[in-house]
Amino acid sequence: MKTVEICAGAGGMALGLEQAGFKHVALLEIDSNACATLRHNREEWNVIEGDAKTFSASAYLGVDLFAGGTPCPPFSVAGKQLGNLDSRDLFLEAIRLARECDPNAILLENVRGLFDRKFDSYRNLIIDKLKSFGYDCFWNIINACHYGVPQSRLRSILVALKKHFSGYFVWPPKNLAPPPTVGRILYSAMAKNGWEGAKRWMAKANGIAPTLVGGSQKHGGPDLGPTRVRLAWEKLGVDAKGLSDFPPQKEFQGYPRLTVQMAALIQGFPPEWEFIGKKTASYKQVGNAFPPPVAKAIGGAILQALQREILPIFPANRVYPQETLFSSKCNN
Secondary structure: OEEEEEOOOOOHHHHHHHHHOOEEEEEEEOOHHHHHHHHHHOOOOOEEEOOHHHOOOHHHOOOOEEEEEOOOOOOOOOOOOOHHHOOOOOHHHHHHHHHHHOOOEEEEEEEHHHHOHHHHHHHHHHHHHHHHOOEEEEEEEEEHHHHOOOEOOEEEEEEEEEHHHHOOOOOOOOOOOOOOOHHHHHHHHHOOOOOOOHHHHHHHOOOOEOOOOOOOOOOOOOOOOOHHHHHHHHHOOOOOOOOOOOOOOOOOOOOOOOOHHHHHHHHOOOOOOOOOOOHHHHHHHHHOOOOHHHHHHHHHHHHHHHOOOOOOOOOOOOEOOHHHOOOOOOOO
16 A cells, blocks of 8 residues: 655654555655655655645555645644644645545644634535545544553544545544553663663653644744643653753753653654754654654554455544544543
8 A cells, every 4th residue: 555645744654654554655845854854764765855835746646545744833722823824734735636646545634723613614625625526534633642652642633535445444443551651651761871760750750741842943942842831741750941962860860851862752753763953853853743653543544444344334424523532631
């Protein structure tokens, strides 16, 4: 099963889809540092540095899956929420590109804010366009912590499939076991330089992380978020006012700061995935990424539908109402 992906970033979605069984024939990304990260970790991937607005997907006609994480600022509650009036919105461009390559399935992700009532008409416009192209749509909000990611991270997920596959699509079930704690995920990284307080810190960091944010291209820096987010990190024994270049030393006292690689572990990246660029640029790649375990779960559900491996359960054009959306909290 072959995929084309736009706005590929540092490879969170691409990695998860690869783990689900897809093969990438093209990954488009505008940020040079993120492109370098993709090439560094997967030399065999066809990474294209460019703008989705000027890209053509016609060369990939008949691909199985078209995917991407379109820019979040147009819909984020942390911004002005200008939606399609924001020049950074690429939803309609994504639909144009999907139309050009005519995939059997489409996967697009964005922030939770896209489900705010003010964007109802825009979501309906997107659904109507895809329906006119022969797709049935499934749109839901998923929390990454329900798929093994030690972070509360709500994302709106749009899956569209051609009608002869759509009856086989089922949202991936949530994990029955709670996600690992921040302490459990980061203990080895925190203890790497022999920090004597690592075990005590792990016991304190006994919950999941708040949502990592990477900032926009123009704003944001190497810190973990606004005051309320920093307080949440403080409860986990983490100093969120900035990032560190190295893990704590042996006699370190106080609350440690995360490194970029630690933040990547919180996002669900494997330890061997390396990020290219200076600290701020690397952290933006991490904070803006789609967690690989979530992409793997959703990619697996799409793959099953395309292979018609499960029985039809949900009706076509199912856009899940507010009362069915997953909770923003995970039990630990």
